[in-house]
Amino acid sequence: MAGELGLGVSLSRDMLKCGLLAGLGAGVLGSGIYWLWKRTRETPPNPYEDERMNHMYMAFHYTPPDEYLVHPNGPITALDFPLRCAQLCGKHQQEGVLKRALDVGCAVGRSTFELARDFEEVVGIDYSAAFIHRCQELKMTGRSAYRLKTEGDLGEDKIAAISPEIDRQRVLFMVGDGCNLPQLGQFGCVLAANLICRLPDPRPFFIRLRSIVVEGGLVVITSPYSWLEQYTPKANWLGGYKDNEGREVSGFDSMKEIMGTHFELVEEMGMPLLIRETVRLHQWTVAHATVWRRNNVSG
Numbered sequence: 493m494a495g496e497l498g499l500g501v502s503l504s505r506d507m508l509k510c511g512l513l514a515g516l517g518a519g520v521l522g523s524g525i526y527w528l529w530k531r532t533r534e535t536p537p538n539p540y541e542d543e544r545m546n547h548m549y550m551a552f553h554y555t556p557p558d559e560y561l562v563h564p565n566g567p568i569t570a571l572d573f574p575l576r577c578a579q580l581c582g583k584h585q586q587e588g589v590l591k592r593a594l595d596v597g598c599a600v601g602r603s604t605f606e607l608a609r610d611f612e613e614v615v616g617i618d619y620s621a622a623f624i625h626r627c628q629e630l631k632m633t634g635r636s637a638y639r640l641k642t643e644g645d646l647g648e649d650k651i652a653a654i655s656p657e658i659d660r661q662r663v664l665f666m667v668g669d670g671c672n673l674p675q676l677g678q679f680g681c682v683l684a685a686n687l688i689c690r691l692p693d694p695r696p697f698f699i700r701l702r703s704i705v706v707e708g709g710l711v712v713i714t715s716p717y718s719w720l721e722q723y724t725p726k727a728n729w730l731g732g733y734k735d736n737e738g739r740e741v742s743g744f745d746s747m748k749e750i751m752g753t754h755f756e757l758v759e760e761m762g763m764p765l766l767i768r769e770t771v772r773l774h775q776w777t778v779a780h781a782t783v784w785r786r787n788n789v790s791g
């Protein structure tokens with residue numbers, strides 16, 4: 493009887509434990525699923541992973557100018573922007589400075605490949621896995637197929653090709669975050685073309701430049717300073733707001749302050765670019781290009 497009673501008591505305790513554990517497990521699983529669901533709802537999808545954007549950037553980087561802009565009197569000085577970015581780096585490169593370059597926010601890689609004409613090793617980093625996938629294909633095969641949109645679902649099939657004059661073995665691509673760059677050693681040049689107003693917090697990127705750029709090395713930044721809360725919380729904008737005293741703060745003001753004595757400004761200019769959405773619709777932008785040289789100051 494006692495045994496029966498004992499067995500009965502122990503069985504019901506075990507059952508209770510099992511029930512509690514199962515309940516706890518279900519609770520943890522449930523809250524995990526809820527957290528994931530909430531996060532997916534709250535985190536907007538990265539537009540640079542989108543297929544349409546992928547083809548648009550392939551077209552922007554690799555379409556020959558006369559096929560990309562077909563209208564006479566169009567803004568031809570805005571063509572081949574990624575090539576001009578790489579050429580700006582080459583223009584300011586000095587003899588005897590480390591011939592390693594980093595292209596942060598490289599997208600589908602045109603400037604990274606072009607930098608390999610002047611630099612012996614070039615690393616291209618982007619947060620978008622879809623963009624880096626394109627870069628890897630171009631590095632491996634020298635080619636990649638894309639569609640140049642005309643209107644709606646219509647477009648032309650194109651092949652991007654890397655010039656045979658470029659040594660593709662000099663180039664390395666990886667997915668990475670400009671706000672928290674991986675340890676990649678030092679560079680004689682860092683290019684960040686239209687990146688800074690896409691970062692959730694641009695300051696850590698600028699601070700990191702002090703340690704990764706060698707003395708005499710370059711930082712080339714282009715930016716339309718198009719601060720948007722979609723990418724950068726307002727508290728982290730470098731410009732486009734009034735400070736506590738009511739003074740207007742521009743992105744360039746903040747960059748000058750952050751670069752401080754570590755870098756000297758060697759050139760600034762307007763740098764036009766053209767992103768084709770359809771054959772009749774283009775985004776014409778004049779980015780602000782600034783070129784900085786690393787001084788001999790520590791810290």
Ligand SMILES: C[S@@+](CC[C@H](N)C(=O)[O-])C[C@H]1O[C@@H](n2cnc3c(N)ncnc32)[C@H](O)[C@@H]1O
Binds near residue numbers: 574596690
């Ligand atoms: C406006 S596009 C410019 C791309 C390219 N430099 C050009 O000029 O065509 C911004 C690029 O920054 C990348 N990006 C956004 N956030 C990033 C981050 N945290 N780290 C690295 N790249 C990022 C995007 O995926 C995209 O390729």
